[in-house]
Amino acid sequence: MATTLLAILIVVAASLALPDLYHLRDFSWLRAWVRRWPGVADVDRRHAWPLILLPALLVVACALVQLGLDRILFGLPGFAFAVVVLFWCWGPRDLDADMDAVLKAPDGERRRAAVQALRPDPAIAPLPFEAPAMVEASFASALSRWFGVLFWFVLLGPAGALGYRLVQLVARHASIAEELDPAERRQLDTVARVLDWVPAHLVALTLALVSEFDAVIRTWRAWHAEHPGGWFSLDLGFLGALARAGVDADVEGGDGYASETGHPLLELADARAVLRRILVAWLAVLALVVVSGLAH
Numbered sequence: 001m002a003t004t005l006l007a008i009l010i011v012v013a014a015s016l017a018l019p020d021l022y023h024l025r026d027f028s029w030l031r032a033w034v035r036r037w038p039g040v041a042d043v044d045r046r047h048a049w050p051l052i053l054l055p056a057l058l059v060v061a062c063a064l065v066q067l068g069l070d071r072i073l074f075g076l077p078g079f080a081f082a083v084v085v086l087f088w089c090w091g092p093r094d095l096d097a098d099m100d101a102v103l104k105a106p107d108g109e110r111r112r113a114a115v116q117a118l119r120p121d122p123a124i125a126p127l128p129f130e131a132p133a134m135v136e137a138s139f140a141s142a143l144s145r146w147f148g149v150l151f152w153f154v155l156l157g158p159a160g161a162l163g164y165r166l167v168q169l170v171a172r173h174a175s176i177a178e179e180l181d182p183a184e185r186r187q188l189d190t191v192a193r194v195l196d197w198v199p200a201h202l203v204a205l206t207l208a209l210v211s212e213f214d215a216v217i218r219t220w221r222a223w224h225a226e227h228p229g230g231w232f233s234l235d236l237g238f239l240g241a242l243a244r245a246g247v248d249a250d251v252e253g254g255d256g257y258a259s260e261t262g263h264p265l266l267e268l269a270d271a272r273a274v275l276r277r278i279l280v281a282w283l284a285v286l287a288l289v290v291v292s293g294l295a296h
Helices: 002-017 019-024 028-036 050-069 073-089 095-103 108-118 131-156 158-172 182-210 213-226 238-255 264-292
Strands: none
Touching: 002 019, 002 073, 002 131, 002 264, 019 073, 028 158, 050 073, 050 158, 073 131, 073 158, 095 108, 095 131, 095 264, 108 131, 131 158, 131 182, 131 238, 131 264, 158 182, 182 213, 182 238, 182 264, 213 238, 238 264
């Protein structure tokens, strides 16, 4: 677990210090590989199964490589491999840099253009320059770029991080998902939601701890009361509602002016601060686990 924490710290530090390195996180080969596969481009798309097979094979190969490297030179090659895989699966864009671009944009036109980088999926509708939409998009992107890959890396190592990223791409990236028929897209979206379920709930719980606890928990209960699917539903829309509630309460508590809530830049700045606190809290928990010797 100590090496896992160290790998995470290296990747987080590298992403913050060198945000331009996100260009190295290139998954365009996945779509190119699919397009070259015989039969995938058929009108009926009966042969779209390679989109599912390829991620599975890559995850298995990643796990085998990790196991092999961990057995040589005191595990140093395995550690380096874990850092590289985690960095590759992180993001792909740096969320901090994207939020900073919005906050520091010199004019309204460039600010509205910069806001589009906050979207968790670039194929969805344009993001309006409004506080609720921006806060929700920031948390959804943080789940996909940070917390989902972080959770599965801690749980399953590099293979977990790679598997999470590839499933997200195949299920939700428009240029890749278009190779699937609607039924297959629904099935893969369900898999992606399953992988997001635990990280999303952990983010929500941490949000309650690092912001206004009562406001977040009250909103959480109200959301589930309005959605009869129950606590184990794969509808993760609660995260956006909790993000708005937590950020609103944070802004009110920090400035003392309730009328300030709803200001796009103020709420985006607070959302960035809250997401950083959540990330620090996760790292602190991992550090406590390492120090206490609960994991080896």
